[in-house]
Amino acid sequence: MLRKRLVAGNWKMNLTPSEAKKFVSELKGALINKDAEVLVCVPDIDITAVSEAVLGSDIKVGAQNMYFEEKGAFTGETSPLMLKDAGVCYVVIGHSERRAYFHETDEIVNKKVLKAVEQGIVPIVCVGETLDQREQGITVDLVRLQTKIALKGLTEKQVAEIVVAYEPVWAIGTGKTATSEQAEEVCAAIRNVIGEVYGKETAEKTRILYGGSVNGKNAAELFAMENIDGGLVGGASLKLEFADIVNC
Numbered sequence: 001m002l003r004k005r006l007v008a009g010n011w012k013m014n015l016t017p018s019e020a021k022k023f024v025s026e027l028k029g030a031l032i033n034k035d036a037e038v039l040v041c042v043p044d045i046d047i048t049a050v051s052e053a054v055l056g057s058d059i060k061v062g063a064q065n066m067y068f069e070e071k072g073a074f075t076g077e078t079s080p081l082m083l084k085d086a087g088v089c090y091v092v093i094g095h096s097e098r099r100a101y102f103h104e105t106d107e108i109v110n111k112k113v114l115k116a117v118e119q120g121i122v123p124i125v126c127v128g129e130t131l132d133q134r135e136q137g138i139t140v141d142l143v144r145l146q147t148k149i150a151l152k153g154l155t156e157k158q159v160a161e162i163v164v165a166y167e168p169v170w171a172i173g174t175g176k177t178a179t180s181e182q183a184e185e186v187c188a189a190i191r192n193v194i195g196e197v198y199g200k201e202t203a204e205k206t207r208i209l210y211g212g213s214v215n216g217k218n219a220a221e222l223f224a225m226e227n228i229d230g231g232l233v234g235g236a237s238l239k240l241e242f243a244d245i246v247n248c
């Protein structure tokens with residue numbers, strides 16, 4: 001296997017800095033898998049506390065969003081320079097909650113992806129369909145387009161180093177996981193479209209995660225699929241169950 005597995009937690013808007021510190025110290029003791037890369041994407045305000053708490057472990061710290069400018073009059077936003085300086089190495093971009101509640105378009109997602117890469121932060125680019133879109137039979141078309149727009153302007157080498165997360169919106173926080181076949185079908189389609197635009201060799205290197213109600217029970221089956229290189233985990237990343245997901 002060329003691609004190193006990645007299990008990324010997405011804490012969303014949960015855990016205060018002191019709660020985060022306590023949780024990470026428990027998590028450290030529960031992790032035994034040394035083969036997978038382990039990441040926690042935490043609220044910005046928790047980054048410093050979590051960066052200290054992960055010391056002495058292999059857990060990496062990521063952010064859940066960033067702005068596409070480096071500095072200036074953008075009240076309330078966080079710059080990639082700030083994230084980098086605080087020790088962040090990954091950033092989730094275009095999560096469906098950001099698209100739905102904060103009106104992020106594919107074009108904004110693209111600007112953020114380009115800026116993250118330019119600054120040396122690895123973007124975890126989220127794509128995925130709603131239940132309506134799945135029922136209309138347009139899942140693969142839609143996800144192909146989302147992927148193409150999000151990555152526009154990157155070089156082959158850069159695409160090989162980023163991460164894409166397939167997250168069907170209907171599976172997020174609902175307890176309804178996509179079957180491993182459904183997840184594999186779309187992850188394979190993402191790899192195909194990357195191959196069409198950036199070449200097959202690049203596509204073989206890009207890591208593609210599945211996200212949407214991943215838990216300690218279903219992770220092993222999902223991660224065993226050929227085109228699924230790990231997971232983006234929401235709810236279960238706030239419990240020690242996250243260690244079970246990594247360990248499997």
Ligand code: PGA
Pocket residue numbers: 010167171172173174175211212213214232233234235236
């Ligand atoms: P979930 O969230 O695991 O709670 O479904 C996944 C995500 O939103 O990344």
